Amino acid sequence: MNNSTRTATLRPFFRLSDVLIMALITVGYLLLSFLLIGFKPEQLFLATLTNGLYFASKPTRKFILGFSVFIVYWIIFDYMKALPNYMVSPVHIEGIYNAEKSVFGIHSAGKIMTPNEWLLLKSNSFLDIMSGVFYLTWVPVPLMFAAFLFYKNKKQFLYFSFTFLVVNLVGFVIYYSFPAAPPWYVQQYGFAFNPHTPGNTAGLARFDAYFGVHIFKSIYEKSSNVFAAMPSLHSAYPAIVFYYAIKNKLGLANILFGTIMVGVWFAAVYTSHHYVLDVLAGILCAIIGITLFNSLLKARPIGSFINRLYHRIV
Numbered sequence: 001m002n003n004s005t006r007t008a009t010l011r012p013f014f015r016l017s018d019v020l021i022m023a024l025i026t027v028g029y030l031l032l033s034f035l036l037i038g039f040k041p042e043q044l045f046l047a048t049l050t051n052g053l054y055f056a057s058k059p060t061r062k063f064i065l066g067f068s069v070f071i072v073y074w075i076i077f078d079y080m081k082a083l084p085n086y087m088v089s090p091v092h093i094e095g096i097y098n099a100e101k102s103v104f105g106i107h108s109a110g111k112i113m114t115p116n117e118w119l120l121l122k123s124n125s126f127l128d129i130m131s132g133v134f135y136l137t138w139v140p141v142p143l144m145f146a147a148f149l150f151y152k153n154k155k156q157f158l159y160f161s162f163t164f165l166v167v168n169l170v171g172f173v174i175y176y177s178f179p180a181a182p183p184w185y186v187q188q189y190g191f192a193f194n195p196h197t198p199g200n201t202a203g204l205a206r207f208d209a210y211f212g213v214h215i216f217k218s219i220y221e222k223s224s225n226v227f228a229a230m231p232s233l234h235s236a237y238p239a240i241v242f243y244y245a246i247k248n249k250l251g252l253a254n255i256l257f258g259t260i261m262v263g264v265w266f267a268a269v270y271t272s273h274h275y276v277l278d279v280l281a282g283i284l285c286a287i288i289g290i291t292l293f294n295s296l297l298k299a300r301p302i303g304s305f306i307n308r309l310y311h312r313i314v
Helices: 003-010 016-037 041-056 058-066 068-082 094-104 115-121 125-135 140-152 154-177 183-189 202-211 215-220 233-247 253-270 276-296 300-313
Strands: 106-108 111-113
Touching (some): 058 300, 111 115, 115 253, 125 202, 125 215, 125 253, 140 154, 154 276, 154 300, 202 215, 233 276
Antiparallel strands (some): 106 111
């Protein structure tokens, strides 16, 4: 046992400074959330869960400290509602639609169609179900993979978590630099811009209808911004998981993660939530984020911060 671990072991669990810091963070988060986007039950749930795990026991404190990276991501994503990207930059609707046709257009029935339009004509129950299943993995799989790494290799867990955050930050920058409408928007509203367009399940509605549920309807009703199709971060997340699965030599599990990755890419286009260009941008976003994090890791401040966090969760 090294000195830092011994010191952490002897440190009292309930310290006044810890209580005050968590209280300030909690009150600050709830107050800022109320001012920016209004009060929501999910905010109180997040604050309660975080404090509960932090003060419940040493193992749960280590767990929530490790997963604080994902909490930061969620808060940033939620706060995007305060400043929609269409208020920062003009929304691309017709231009990206025509670019998709130009690069990936499919000749059918005497006209050129986007892959989304062509697949819409070929839709069937099997593809509807498979696409819905793949799309349901976009949050659980990265989180479950992170939990697996947390107990298997905490250093790799931190690398994965921070890579996930960096990829999202890169994606968010693009969201605000290049707001883009998804394919379903053009299918329903044409090329006219309507800033008050609500979230839409698009092709995933067929999954809900088949099983008589409202899973995707409930998800997309809470969408932060419908004009955030480029890049497809849905396509980036499984790519990050696949990269770290290979890096950690998980054997046959790599085939599963690779299948999920390709399945999500297909589902994104099939359900008209993204163009092929969006998916490629998402993959590129993952590559940039992974490369950027690996470079930042060599910088002393970042490396030292991650090492300090590592010693707090081991």
